[in-house]
Amino acid sequence: MASNLAEVTKAIPDFTELVEEHQAMVFGLAYHFLHDRSAAEEIAQDVFVELHQHLDQLESAEHVLFWLRRVTANRCIDVSRRRKRRPEVPLEELSDSAASIVETDFWLNERLRRLVASLPEKARIIVLLRYQEDLEPVAISQVLQIPLNTVKSHLQRALISLRHKAGVAERKR
Amino acid sequence: MKLRFTLLSAILVLVSVTATGAQAIKVPENWDRLAAKADEVVNVTLDKKMLGLASKFMDDENDAAGKRVISKLNGIYVRSLEFKNPGEFTAADVEPIHAQLQGPEWAHIVSVNSKTEKENVGIYIKTVNNQTVGMVILAEEPTELTFVQLDGPVNSEDLDELSGNFGIPKGVHAAPPNKVPQSKAEVKK
Amino acid sequence: MTDHSQDDRLEDERLEKALRAALLRQNPSEDFASRLQTRIAQRTQPKQTVDSWWALPRMGWAVVGVMCVGIAIGGAKYEQHRREAEGQAARQQVLVALRIAGAKIQLAQSRVQRLSEH
Numbered sequence: 268m269a270s271n272l273a274e275v276t277k278a279i280p281d282f283t284e285l286v287e288e289h290q291a292m293v294f295g296l297a298y299h300f301l302h303d304r305s306a307a308e309e310i311a312q313d314v315f316v317e318l319h320q321h322l323d324q325l326e327s328a329e330h331v332l333f334w335l336r337r338v339t340a341n342r343c344i345d346v347s348r349r350r351k352r353r354p355e356v357p358l359e360e361l362s363d364s365a366a367s368i369v370e371t372d373f374w375l376n377e378r379l380r381r382l383v384a385s386l387p388e389k390a391r392i393i394v395l396l397r398y399q400e401d402l403e404p405v406a407i408s409q410v411l412q413i414p415l416n417t418v419k420s421h422l423q424r425a426l427i428s429l430r431h432k433a434g435v436a437e438r439k440r
Numbered sequence: 441m442k443l444r445f446t447l448l449s450a451i452l453v454l455v456s457v458t459a460t461g462a463q464a465i466k467v468p469e470n471w472d473r474l475a476a477k478a479d480e481v482v483n484v485t486l487d488k489k490m491l492g493l494a495s496k497f498m499d500d501e502n503d504a505a506g507k508r509v510i511s512k513l514n515g516i517y518v519r520s521l522e523f524k525n526p527g528e529f530t531a532a533d534v535e536p537i538h539a540q541l542q543g544p545e546w547a548h549i550v551s552v553n554s555k556t557e558k559e560n561v562g563i564y565i566k567t568v569n570n571q572t573v574g575m576v577i578l579a580e581e582p583t584e585l586t587f588v589q590l591d592g593p594v595n596s597e598d599l600d601e602l603s604g605n606f607g608i609p610k611g612v613h614a615a616p617p618n619k620v621p622q623s624k625a626e627v628k629k
Numbered sequence: 630m631t632d633h634s635q636d637d638r639l640e641d642e643r644l645e646k647a648l649r650a651a652l653l654r655q656n657p658s659e660d661f662a663s664r665l666q667t668r669i670a671q672r673t674q675p676k677q678t679v680d681s682w683w684a685l686p687r688m689g690w691a692v693v694g695v696m697c698v699g700i701a702i703g704g705a706k707y708e709q710h711r712r713e714a715e716g717q718a719a720r721q722q723v724l725v726a727l728r729i730a731g732a733k734i735q736l737a738q739s740r741v742q743r744l745s746e747h
């Protein structure tokens with residue numbers, strides 16, 4: 268047992284380093300999911316508090332990363348469901364008023380973020396794990412504990428929807 | 441038809457946008473150096489608690505509009521520097537603020553640049569979840585540099601309320617009759 | 630995505646590139662880590678126990694009680710004055726801030742209006 272503990276402490280940086288290393292990932296997922304900075308900070312804080320409680324159960328730095336992604340994803344979905352005072356805006360209803368702003372990369376990024384934040388929850392988290400975290404569908408299915416085909420299906424439909432709404436094909440970057 | 445005006449006034453209206461009232465946009469530290477050169481310095485930092493306190497003392501009928509505006513705010517932050525001579529600050533002094541306003545939540549809704557007047561004014565709105573949660577006004581004038589941040593759900597009616605109120609009559613900045621402007625400006629709405 | 634045409638694939642690639650750019654990791658507020666540490670420290674802090682240091686003789690406690698009331702009354706009045714002064718100062722600051730904000734908004738509006746008339 269003692270030797271296992273020694274291996275764990277060697278493999279996993281201390282908690283402060285973990286926070287520094289992963290806060291942008293955790294906060295980024297939460298922020299892009301909810302498009303709400305303060306709610307995202309709260310989720311990120313909760314996730315790291317939970318990490319602190321469970322750190323001794325994690326086996327390696329990779330395990331920590333996997334654990335953080337999973338817990339953050341679950342937490343985001345839970346919070347989103349609790350906040351269902353404002354239902355997800357169907358993509359068709361998203362206001363185009365901001366489109367009158369000069370079309371720059373900045374605006375396209377903002378539009379994409381809003382579109383992503385309005386996707387159905389499962390699709391949303393899959394898109395975020397794919398494009399923020401650069402995870403392959405196999406890894407996403409492991410993080411979210413859903414079948415691989417489900418991940419691929421959600422991803423494909425989300426991209427079609429986003430492509431249609433963002434009109435990326437008509438923009439030159 | 442949308443007219444594009446580019447005004448480079450650096451009015452820094454700092455609108456704090458977080459629920460905790462923390463100032464979202466930071467004024468660069470070198471502004472302290474600029475303040476040392478300024479003739480007049482206005483530095484206002486009011487969080488939600490202080491705004492609530494102020495509101496209790498705004499019973500005068502002239503205060504009614506202001507009271508309405510601040511009732512929904514979490515904070516007001518103002519840094520205004522007025523210099524004796526032009527040229528006391530440069531674009532580099534303002535750039536750190538512009539950089540912070542490039543974040544995903546910020547939309548640059550008004551940008552007015554006037555070469556004639558040597559002014560730039562920008563108004564930025566911060567939105568989260570399709571809700572406006574703050575506003576920044578950044579104005580650069582020949583002898584004045586102003587930053588204002590309003591933290592809270594400011595809307596266009598509030599802008600109207602603010603404009604031409606609180607002792608500033610409407611039209612004070614209007615050009616005198618028969619003056620032909622020579623500057624191009626961009627406005628983004 | 631097996632039935633995608635080449636155009637569809639190109640569009641997807643463009644979209645994916647745009648998504649990666651839009652969905653970059655984001656830093657939380659600067660004090661995130663310190664707030665987190667505070668929160669964790671509070672969770673692990675042992676509960677404080679109160680020692681029974683307050684076992685003074687009864688008369689001693691009566692004297693203490695009277696003193697406290699006296700201090701409280703004087704303190705309350707002082708506090709009231711202090712709050713009023715603070716409130717008035719805050720009101721002045723609000724009015725100054727709103728005046729400045731209003732002036733600059735009006736500046737922007739006037740420039741826009743002038744230019745739109747020509």
